[in-house]
Amino acid sequence: MRKKVVIANWKMNYDFHDTTFFIRNFLKIVFERKINHNKEIILAPSFPFLHISNQILQGTTLNIAAQNIHHKDKGSYTGEVSASMLKSIGIQKVILGHSERREFFFEKKNILLEKMKIALKYNFNIIFCVGESLYERSNNQQFKTVECQLKETVFQCPSNNIKYFYIAYEPIWAIGTGKTATFEQAQTMHEFIRSLFLEKYGESVSNKISILYGGSINDLNAKDLFSQKDIDGGLVGNSSLQIEKFLKIVQS
Template identity: 80%
Template sequence: MRKKVVIANWKMNYDFHETTSFIRNFLKIVFERKINHDNKEIILSPSFPFLHISNQILQGTTLNIAAQNIHQSDKGSYTGEVSAFMLKSLGIRKVILGHSERRKFFFEKNDLLSKKIKMALKYSLDIIFCVGESSLERSKNKQFEVIKSQLKETVFHCSSDEMKYFYIAYEPIWAIGTGKTATIEQAQTMHEFIRSLFFNKYGQSISDEISILYGGSINELNAKDLFNQKDIDGGLIGRSSLEMEKFLKIVQS
């Protein structure tokens, strides 16, 4: 059975004190309230400067840390960049790649993301790979074509053995911060489609085992209904992960 996976993507939020306080308080509440997380994986993704201390705080727990990005090279003259080589030296084992904000604001295309995937795999990092369609693409009924292309040109370059390093996160870009809302049915339909692509490419076993997460404005009110869908294995949480009680309710969902 696939584990449920909840990822808190804090993006460019929280300073040193806010990051460390949140993590320590989160652990304390989980312990005090005896919140069961045996059947789920909880991953926190703070900003780069706080990865090391965050990872140290979580040592000996079942929670994990993920970086929000890597460069496509392992070292070199790339001022301001961070490599998988560096993350590995810190004991960081997971990274988010292909997030819609990286694609939009930093113009990351599939060919670049394919290089980043190779670099992450070189250092045995688990990859939370994001896919999603824009409002224009959905209005033209091209959402399935877009998702298929995003996977075909990146993840599907990898071998069956390398699939053990992947999570897939579906982001309906058209429904994030726009006032529009994807229905439960729309989310499940896309997750089912993504799983079918993995079945066609890699077969039943990998299709059944890979975790496909939803990244479309999950909150404490809709999380349970989303997570109860057959092909939705958890969530990549943005805004709601910045509020302790909301995030705890999502975890409990």
């Protein structure tokens, strides 16, 4: 059975107090309501709060992910954070390829491939994001775009490394806009992505890999999205910043 996964990507939100308040209260509610059974819950706070967040969650079933890593192991890269640094404080998961990193920080395929390789070197689980722009969707290029993004990065890996990946499909035109792909659009793309893994790595891999939807998921549409055959969970942005909304998404 494929793993059901919900990830809270907090982006550049929440200070120390907000982060620790959320995690402690969220954890308390999850424990009291026993709602994390048979699903993986991952929180992705900002860099300064990864260590304390990980400490709070020690001994629980919840996990922490970093939102980014540098593509080099160490060196003269002022302001950057390496995979080895994160590993040293117990972080084992990272988000790579998010559309905001691609757009605002100009992360192209070569950089993403290097980041992916360094993450695998340290045995990180990788939440790898793919997705098309509104222009590409409008011109019926969405399948070609997503296939190209995978072939240039993830599909460079041997099959024994795919166990470290989650794939997050995030239609760029739906991120932070309030727009959401229809359930049919989301399912069609997820099914297509799974077919690419089937073609590249075989049935065993394609049946096991968790493919998540990311694109204005909220507490109202999560249940219908997650009920689709090939959607195994979500990468949640704005709606993960409110405890009750995120809990409803998790429960969906």
